[in-house]
Amino acid sequence: NRAVFFAGPGGGSSDVQWYFSQVKGAMDDDVAEADIISTVEFNHSGELLATGDKGGRVVIFQQEPESKNQAQCRGEYNVYSTFQSHEPEFDYLKSLEIEEKINKIRWLPQKNAAQFLLSTNDKTIKLWKISERDKRAEGYNLKEEDGRYRDPNSVTTLRVPVLRPMDLMVEASPRRVFANAHTYHINSISVNSDHETYLSADDLRINLWHLEITDRSFNIVDIKPANMEELTEVITAAEFHPNQCNTFVYSSSKGTIRLCDMRASALCDRHTKLFEEPEDPNNRSFFSEIISSISDVKFSHSGRYMMTRDYLSVKVWDLNMETRPVETYQVHEYLRSKLCSLYENDCIFDKFECCWNGNDSVVMTGSYNNFFRMFDRGYRQDMTFEASRENSKPQSVLKPRKVSTGGKRKKDEISVDSLDFNKKILHTAWHPLDNIIAVATINNLYIFENKMN
Amino acid sequence: MEVSAEAKRIMVVALGKLYSSRTQRGGVRLHRSLLLTLVMKSARDIYHAAQTAAESAAAVCEQHTEMETCAEPSGGQELQSPSSVAAGRTETSPHLLPGDADSHSGADKENTCPFGPAQHTRKRRGKATAEPDFIPCKKAKLECGISPQQLHVSSVLDYVKCGELGPPIPLQTVIAAC
Numbered sequence: 001n002r003a004v005f006f007a008g009p010g011g012g013s014s015d016v017q018w019y020f021s022q023v024k025g026a027m028d029d030d031v032a033e034a035d036i037i038s039t040v041e042f043n044h045s046g047e048l049l050a051t052g053d054k055g056g057r058v059v060i061f062q063q064e065p066e067s068k069n070q071a072q073c074r075g076e077y078n079v080y081s082t083f084q085s086h087e088p089e090f091d092y093l094k095s096l097e098i099e100e101k102i103n104k105i106r107w108l109p110q111k112n113a114a115q116f117l118l119s120t121n122d123k124t125i126k127l128w129k130i131s132e133r134d135k136r137a138e139g140y141n142l143k144e145e146d147g148r149y150r151d152p153n154s155v156t157t158l159r160v161p162v163l164r165p166m167d168l169m170v171e172a173s174p175r176r177v178f179a180n181a182h183t184y185h186i187n188s189i190s191v192n193s194d195h196e197t198y199l200s201a202d203d204l205r206i207n208l209w210h211l212e213i214t215d216r217s218f219n220i221v222d223i224k225p226a227n228m229e230e231l232t233e234v235i236t237a238a239e240f241h242p243n244q245c246n247t248f249v250y251s252s253s254k255g256t257i258r259l260c261d262m263r264a265s266a267l268c269d270r271h272t273k274l275f276e277e278p279e280d281p282n283n284r285s286f287f288s289e290i291i292s293s294i295s296d297v298k299f300s301h302s303g304r305y306m307m308t309r310d311y312l313s314v315k316v317w318d319l320n321m322e323t324r325p326v327e328t329y330q331v332h333e334y335l336r337s338k339l340c341s342l343y344e345n346d347c348i349f350d351k352f353e354c355c356w357n358g359n360d361s362v363v364m365t366g367s368y369n370n371f372f373r374m375f376d377r378g379y380r381q382d383m384t385f386e387a388s389r390e391n392s393k394p395q396s397v398l399k400p401r402k403v404s405t406g407g408k409r410k411k412d413e414i415s416v417d418s419l420d421f422n423k424k425i426l427h428t429a430w431h432p433l434d435n436i437i438a439v440a441t442i443n444n445l446y447i448f449e450n451k452m453n
Numbered sequence: 454m455e456v457s458a459e460a461k462r463i464m465v466v467a468l469g470k471l472y473s474s475r476t477q478r479g480g481v482r483l484h485r486s487l488l489l490t491l492v493m494k495s496a497r498d499i500y501h502a503a504q505t506a507a508e509s510a511a512a513v514c515e516q517h518t519e520m521e522t523c524a525e526p527s528g529g530q531e532l533q534s535p536s537s538v539a540a541g542r543t544e545t546s547p548h549l550l551p552g553d554a555d556s557h558s559g560a561d562k563e564n565t566c567p568f569g570p571a572q573h574t575r576k577r578r579g580k581a582t583a584e585p586d587f588i589p590c591k592k593a594k595l596e597c598g599i600s601p602q603q604l605h606v607s608s609v610l611d612y613v614k615c616g617e618l619g620p621p622i623p624l625q626t627v628i629a630a631c
Contacts, residue, residue: 091480099479122479184483203483234484253484286463286499289491293484340459343492344466349485 018398018450020391021436022076024051024061025444027389037440039427043107043115046431049077049438050117051445052102056086058119058172060130061445074436074449081130083172086121098123104189106198108211116175118198122185125200127176127211135163181207181217188238194245201238201250208262220268221250221260236351237297244303247272251308255279255292259319275317277324287339287348295351300360301432307363309354312336314365314375329375329382332367334405334416347421357430366425369414370441371401387425387439387446398448457507460500467493 025035034055041050049061059082064075089098099122108116114131139161142150184202191198199220200207206221221238225231233254241247246262258271279288291311299306305326308315312333315325331352335342342348347368354365366372367384374383384401391398404413427440435450467489474481 094480096480097478101479185479187484231483231487234487236484253487286460286492286495289495290488293488340463343463346470349488 016435016450018385018437018448020393020396020398020446021074021449022447023389023392023444024059024077024447027444031443035443037427037443037445038101038103039105040429040438040440040445041105041107041117042429042431042438043117044109044432046433046436048080048107048115049429049445049447050105050107051440052085052105052119053443054099054101056084056088056100056102056121058083058085058102058105058117058128074434077447081170081172083128085119085126085128085174086124089123091123103186106189106191108191109195111195118189118191120186120189120200123179123182125178125186125189125209126174127178128172129175130170130172133169133171134165134167136166137161138164176211176214178209178214178217181209184234187236190238190240190248192240192245193243197245199238199240199248201235203234206235206238206248206250206268218266220262220266222267222269236294239297239299239306242299242301242303249297249299249306251294251297253293254289255294255310257294257297257306257308257317273319273322275322275325277315283336285339287343290343290348291339296353298354298356300356301358302360305360307354307356309352309365311348311350311352314354314363316363316377327377329363329373331365331373332371332403334403335368338416342421345421347424350424350426352425353427355428355430358432358434362430364428364430364437366428366439368421368424369419370423370425371403372425372428372439385448387441387444387448392446457500457503460496460503463496464493464500467496 025037032055034053034057036054037051038054039050039052042048043050047063049063051059051061053059060080061077062080063077066075067073085102086100088100090096091098101121102119103122104118104120106118108118108127110116114129117128117130119126119128138145139159141155141158141161142152144150178200182200182202182205184204186200186202188201189198196212197208197210200209200217201221204222204224205219207217208220209217221235223233223235233252233256236251236253238248238250241249247259248262249257249259251257255276257275259273259275260268261272262268264270264272279292294308294310296309297306304319306317306319308317308325309331312335313331314329316327316329318326339348352366354363356363361378362374362376364372364374370387371384372387374385376382384403385398386401399412402410402413403419404410404415409415423441425439425441429438431437437448439446439448471486471489474485
């Protein structure tokens, strides 16, 4: 059993540092579009790390067991399984191509030797079983070793087949396909704490599925107006509560979060709680609606809080208080004066995700220039790091980065105008039990870990 | 007038993005289209505010609301047929081109839904393939007193729905400043 190990967040405190551990993916400048990483997710034990990409592939990395010689050296993540989850499809009725890009991966809690995950593209969710085979049966009576059937008349004795070890083979097989339930583009899936059901959300509707049943789902939220001209907001993310199986939340493009209780009614169109912070009138601009749209919502592991990400900030909400968040962290406030350019180059539409560390003391999210940010809720510190090839020497320490906002640029600081907006970190994940993080640049996956000095 | 110039630029960029999203792989994204519509609405409102403030033409704009070629049926009034709506709008379309900064008469021409009716006349859709949800509204949204913002959402979403249903329809007119 891995010891639960929550040192401080690192960076600010001198005791703890973040180190580069590994980088996955091609390191050349030419990025194939299919290789663009679109989702990253640790499983519940942290032993497995899954990525999905624009080409519809899923790659699963497995952590090697800790080396007994080096006490604090955690095992490396190596490729465990790779498979094509989704293929491009064509909707002939609407004359639309359905992208194979994997929007989300969510692991099921492990029940037996096999691992299960849900992966989804815009329209179809699939349940994949990943199982190991390390033994092969040999010595069949009716078959030769190469599979040819033996003539039954030639069998004179009987033997019991024996299991012989073989090279480990990891097989991924699709066990369920949940299709045809979404008119709009799926943005979220979330496994319920009952381990039997899960939800899928698109722009206007949320459906509840049973993992065993593929031919029907229940619609639990429908915000489609009778007249589409009256549409003012869409659903941007949804998640089940980590331990209350009747509770889920969904965020909207208007910056609100609704908490729903499935016990209240079959159709949860009326929320139980509405979380909304009034807009600061001083910050009003042409782009206020775009930047207040929530791109991700995540419950804390405890279930007491939830976190939302909008374009410029991360907000932590106490589920008991709907009027405003309890904490707000500015991710890259220096971009507020650049919104017009970010609108023209489309960056303002980027959907950043966010994540909690294992004990909910630190939150993390990505930014531009391959920067990612951590906010320590307890120590009130924030750190900026960069995922870059220059920092890719094994065990090299991550230096904190800083963006200069004032007139004078200090040494080692980078000015806002030098930021590379093509290098964005949209997807990050934190190991559920340890201080290991996975940070996805456009086509590379960086793994960092921290340890005490 | 920097504000109104910026507003106009924002609107034009939004339209360009909406137009190019039709050819995007994976189909038109509702969320993105909605945000672009909201930006356009914001920009247009600010542009109008800047124009009317600068030129004190509030009275002129009110006169022009009566010249609407699209009218929401109310109290049993008949809908104008699509062809007449289109004809009415074709006449006004020259006023809708951006860069025509002087014409006040265009101020409310943009309240005539440039996307919706234009596309209705071109659209051929079998009943079998059209779900009720997706049939674009053939009625203009604008009623007296209702803010024009709904119209923009309507016109863009008509545009969105067309993208979902059939082959792309070329953009006829541009929602623009006067």
